[in-house]
Amino acid sequence: MSQRIQTAAGTGLTALAVALLAVALWTDRPVRASEADAVDYASPLEVLFSPNGSRIYVLCQQSDEVRVLNASTYAPVATISVGHLPRGMALSTAGDRLFVTNSWDDTLSVIDTARLAVVATFDVGAEPSGVVADRSGKHLFVANRISNDIAVLDAHSGAEEKRLLGGRGVSYLTISPDGKRIYATHIYPNPTPHRTAPESEISVIDAARTVVLERIPLHSIAGVFHTAFSADGAIGAAAAYHPKNLVPLAHLEHSGAFAYTLVLFGPAIGQPVEIPLDELERYASQPFGVAITTDKSRIYVTAGGSECVIAIDLARLLRFLHSHPRPASGSFASYLSASANYVIARIPVGHNPRGVALSRDGARLLVANRLEDTLSIIDTRTNRVTRTVALGETRVVSAMRRGEQTFYTAGQSFQGQIGCASCHIDSTFDGITWQLEPSGFGRDIVDNKMLENIKDTEPYKWNGGNPDIPTECGPRTEKYFWRSEQYDNLTLADLAVYIRSLPPRPNRWRLANGELSPAQERGKAIFERSVDKFKKPIPEYNRCAYCHSGPKGTNQKLFDVGTRKPTDNTGLLKAAMLTNIALTAPYLHDGSAPTLEEIWTVYNPDDKHGRTNDLTKDELNDLIEYLRMR
């Protein structure tokens, strides 16, 4: 009896499990996996049509691949492995070569599109991102995000001829329809004086002379992503973030943290003008990909945090521009009802839509949904998704992927204004300072930190106020930033899993052989010294290596290093991590030091932030060389 009952129970459980599995397989809802599940995602970031329109190339960031699909059936044609964390791709004019930047390998893969194989790999600059080929086939241009420059390569040999100065975090390149100009945008603002509005630019490169011709200034804009042109070259449009970082972020319901905008320029526009994509109560968070239809009727923009594509009627937009006096600033960013004049649709797509591509006839718009492993196919006549193409077999959603989706979506915040990724662009930082707390205008200014490698470096916040990531990302974020409902426990746990998983990117200042350069060796000795140059002992708490100890360069304790400003509520600050510190300017808790040098040349008059005033200029340079390789 007992045996039968047990058998029956076992049979029942098995049946239940099978039933659940069947439900999981058949339902449209993705299945949730545990944190331990290792799931290989594709994470499509960019998408391209081949010149003859027969193929689709999909750059898959997480699987380090380019997937090739039949453009009619969307059936897989080939999968081509490239380098680590590919970020940009471009075709040669003839379409016989596909160039892919591998952002964490610092390489460029050259794919023969006939053989569908990598035929060459070129070494390029630090964190290559966007790439374009000039029309003559002579040069490749590669945007290097970390070194803030655009490398000009011989297209055949890959030999680097020179580097052109780009904006900070230069990442996206677009060639004009006539092939004469290349437009470069950057995701972090150029340096400006402390607590002033950010400044960005579009760098315009002469493709034949390979020099920067001009820089289109973008005032109050902090991050610029893809640019698209009308076929006649008369209109250019670039997706941009317009932060309102000079007012408290906690005032989300009053003024908003960002305006998400398009910057329009070109002969048909005249002086560049910025127009908002946001609606009064519905934002277009994290705009990224841009496309303009061949007939100049529509502009499409992906809003990565809003999980939609914004459709703009271009004729109505131009009427709006011609009928409204332009603000002196050239920006309509604060005119929240402006978009009602030209946004004609918000087309829901998958998680974190990014790159877009229009078919040659303009009838189809492809959208890469990065955190859903799908492509949305939009019929541009109806502005509806007609098909969603899955790139992989798996429908499992891991805790980490779910956390990443939470990190990128703006859906949790008041009016869908911001997600974590609005400020932590591509899970990094944004290069600007914010006033996070509602403690009065101009108080408690903080520099935005990079999140990579923050696992196990609690407490968090500059003042160490949050003991762990769930506290940092949970109640504080919900209350002060989102102005919205609390995350459920599972969502918060998944978000923490994702943030804790963020690895540090390769440090570009380390020598390949793992040794230190002579300058780094000398700097290390200064970092670790216990006696100053006058043979006087340095107190333990005043040595670099005491507070910035361990592999991540922090002992996780609070110190007063003499950097408190009248606007700060406390002078006790957590010892900052040193991981990849060379990338994360500005410095100090409030971002008041634009460079590493100024931490000591300007903000350490009393040697409270380490004993440094006995150092000569070359010794300080050595110390900084050492810090840069941490």
Added chain:
Amino acid sequence: MKTKSNDRVLLIALAVALAAAPAVAPQTPAASNKAVHRSHVAQHIGVPKMPRYLFENFTTANGLPDNHVFAVLVDGERIWAGTENGLAVYENHIWKVYTTNDGLAHRAVISLALDKRTGDVWAGTMGGLSRISAGRIESFTQLNSGLSNDVVYGVSVEGEHVWVATAAGACSYNVRTGQWQLFNERNTPMLEIWVYGVSAAADKVYFAVWGSGLLELDQTTGRWDKYEDPDGETELVLFKDQGLIHEIVSSVSYVDKIVWASTYFGDSRYDGRYWHNFLTKDSGLPSNFTLFVKGVDANRAWFCTDKGLAYYDGVNWAVYRPSLADGKPEMTVRDANGQVTSVPVTTAPAHNYILGIDFAGSDIWVATAKGLSHGIYQSSTTSIANKEK
């Protein structure tokens, strides 16, 4: 006269005073002597044909931000002028001025260099080093970067390195990596750290060091060499053509593997083995006090002195200036035999205190203490189609 250390302060003061530029340089014994030997025949058989120019002068009256022009740089159709009150660029007959409001490190721009690969202009100022890239200005100072000192007397670009001469040593900046390397008395044979000029090529970099001669860095081996006045700290030339003419080197130009060095007491040419020195007494130099030199090639060079602009074609000399006596335009030619001939001209550089020069094809652009001058080439049998180095 010995150039003792404590005398250097006086010399510095002298240099500063001279840089403040008198309206008309006083008549000097050297100038008077030259006048004695000068032939007043305008042109005669045997007079070498040296380049002639029609000088068009720019001052604050026609767009310059300041008449005191420390440096000039030709960048294709654009002319850059480093002045005491900003960096001016002349293009399409219009002057545009960059100031500290635009991000320039300091109002006084005292040296200029062009990165010919990228078109970026590097400006050394009295308050740091600025990079002007398609209108955007980045400034590096001793506080915000690895720059050794804010007073940037000289700058030169070679490949991915920007070489900088400062009042506290020299340094290089790698534009790819952002790394700085400092050169001073601790790691080079530099006795004094007042570096007034730098000229870089792929093989070697030369530094003009005020009071410490000429320094050479071999980029292949990393080895330093030092060239000093064999006469020691004396203005007496005991050993003619046996070494650098003087320790107080104001400028250096390395062209076609030839070093041209200017000092406050004459000038030198060095081919890696032999020295050839120039003094007023045995050359066409209008003054031994030379502030700047720029080589055209291995044989030809321009010398910027406090008493006019001099051109040397390898044999003959020409001097262009407002007359030291009456300010009237003046051109003289000195042949290999020392015969000096006046050439009738109607224009001259804006002032005889010359601080810099650059070439625009056959034309020249000249920085002076009282304006910028465009020497529009008129005629010559000797082409000065200058090599772009």
